[in-house]
Amino acid sequence: MNIAVVLFPRVTALDAIGPYETLQRLPDATVTFVGHRRGEVRTENGFLGLTVDATFDEVTAPDVVVVPGGIGSRALLKDEVVLDWVRRAHRTSRFTTSVCTGSLILAAAGLLEGRTATTHWGAMDVLGGLGAVPTSARVVEHREERIITAAGVSSGIDMALRLAELLTDRQTAEALQLTIEYDPQPPFDAGSVEKAGPDVLARANELALTKD
Amino acid sequence: MNIAVVLFPRVTALDAIGPYETLQRLPDATVTFVGHRRGEVRTENGFLGLTVDATFDEVTAPDVVVVPGGIGSRALLKDEVVLDWVRRAHRTSRFTTSVCTGSLILAAAGLLEGRTATTHWGAMDVLGGLGAVPTSARVVEHREERIITAAGVSSGIDMALRLAELLTDRQTAEALQLTIEYDPQPPFDAGSVEKAGPDVLARANELALTKD
Numbered sequence: 394m395n396i397a398v399v400l401f402p403r404v405t406a407l408d409a410i411g412p413y414e415t416l417q418r419l420p421d422a423t424v425t426f427v428g429h430r431r432g433e434v435r436t437e438n439g440f441l442g443l444t445v446d447a448t449f450d451e452v453t454a455p456d457v458v459v460v461p462g463g464i465g466s467r468a469l470l471k472d473e474v475v476l477d478w479v480r481r482a483h484r485t486s487r488f489t490t491s492v493c494t495g496s497l498i499l500a501a502a503g504l505l506e507g508r509t510a511t512t513h514w515g516a517m518d519v520l521g522g523l524g525a526v527p528t529s530a531r532v533v534e535h536r537e538e539r540i541i542t543a544a545g546v547s548s549g550i551d552m553a554l555r556l557a558e559l560l561t562d563r564q565t566a567e568a569l570q571l572t573i574e575y576d577p578q579p580p581f582d583a584g585s586v587e588k589a590g591p592d593v594l595a596r597a598n599e600l601a602l603t604k605d
Numbered sequence: 606m607n608i609a610v611v612l613f614p615r616v617t618a619l620d621a622i623g624p625y626e627t628l629q630r631l632p633d634a635t636v637t638f639v640g641h642r643r644g645e646v647r648t649e650n651g652f653l654g655l656t657v658d659a660t661f662d663e664v665t666a667p668d669v670v671v672v673p674g675g676i677g678s679r680a681l682l683k684d685e686v687v688l689d690w691v692r693r694a695h696r697t698s699r700f701t702t703s704v705c706t707g708s709l710i711l712a713a714a715g716l717l718e719g720r721t722a723t724t725h726w727g728a729m730d731v732l733g734g735l736g737a738v739p740t741s742a743r744v745v746e747h748r749e750e751r752i753i754t755a756a757g758v759s760s761g762i763d764m765a766l767r768l769a770e771l772l773t774d775r776q777t778a779e780a781l782q783l784t785i786e787y788d789p790q791p792p793f794d795a796g797s798v799e800k801a802g803p804d805v806l807a808r809a810n811e812l813a814l815t816k817d
Contacts, residue, residue: 405626406622406625406626407622407623407625407626407785410618410619410622410623410653411619413618413619413652413653414617414618414619414758414759417648417650417652417653418812418814420812423652424652424653425652426652426653426654433645433654433656436629438629440625440629440635440636440637440638441622441625441629441636441638441655441656442638442645442655442656442658443653443654443655443656444645444653444654444655444656446654493786513786514783514786531788531790532790532792544786544788545784545785545786546626546784546785546786546787547626547762547785547786547787547789548786548788550759550789550791551789551790551791551792554791554792554793555792558792558793563793564804564805564808565808565812566792566793567793567795567801567805567808568795568801568805568806568808568809568811568812569809569812570791570793570795570796570801571726571795571796571797571798571801571805571806571809572757572758572809572812572813573619573757573758573759574705574725574726574756574757574758574759574760574796574797575758575759575789575791575796576743576756576760576796576797576800577759577762577763577787577789577791577796578743578744578763579762579763579766579782579787579789580744580763580766580767580770580778581766581770581775581778581779581782583779583780583782583783584782584783584786584787584788584789585783585786585788586783588788589779589780589782589783592776593776593779593780593783594780594783596776596777596779596780597780597781597783597784599780600630600632600777600780600781600784601784602630
């Protein structure tokens, strides 16, 4: 099973690493981090380097595609190399998935036209503008169309566990949940706009890495 | 605020990236990934490269230390360069923290002698053998001693949100929870040994990357 995770400059690390941590542990899985050029890309603020191991040309028919988001995803919405790759990969993939603003890339590639999909809460309008039907669910699954989109950043972990079940079986997916000890106990309950309330939302907007 | 995240060959990526994703967003934070040598290290199975940007010598007095785990952590338990660095960094840090088997390194450095601490469920005995008092809590906090340990892999996200509160204030920490949309909705409830049951545990052991 070949799993391709897309990387690009100014990616949000956890968008990619959340799913990676589960999917790499599937039986017989190979994960390849793919991008424009082999070598390092840096996350949004430049604090972390992640390695691209293969170019888009080199990864032609992955079984699973994971497209993460981040500030840098906006630069890819008119990048025909990326969009063409996503379209071609999706023709033969078992599942094409996104986390956070990665769904904007799937939408720009035409995969979400008229379909429900999710993204980070701050990008719902942009997703709608690209032809999808924005939905505030944590994970939106179109099983027949083989497309799964996840909400912001950490939601890729939830998505990947469900994807693991679809690719193997429930017991294997539960075993992976146990392996990554995903028994969440967040110290607060501010993980969605509704739960956080307006003051916390305002503070989140103040802290945003950039306003684009 | 200088945050140092330790990297080493065969690290578990999510152990490091879970806390990173929150902590990098703290006001005025700088995150430095530190290791033996500048350049790339690969995760357990080699699928992902992460960049070490500074050597241990170059990071002398971080405000926050994060030590992730992974198969490679075992090789560091007698590595005096790492253990000395951890001891010295802890003298002046505001908080010294670990995720997963990163706590074995804190224990080997002598920081957990006679103290309660947590780790991945598969490493509790090893932690006890290193002088700590193993506790199956998701996050164990010794505020006065400035030490926080987190359980397996994904628990670093929960730990980092609490740490964000300790370093700033509750509203800021909640805003970061909202930013990373940490509103967990795992598709199953198998995130701990107790919840998973013996069959899932057996499957997890089958799927383990290595048995050490």
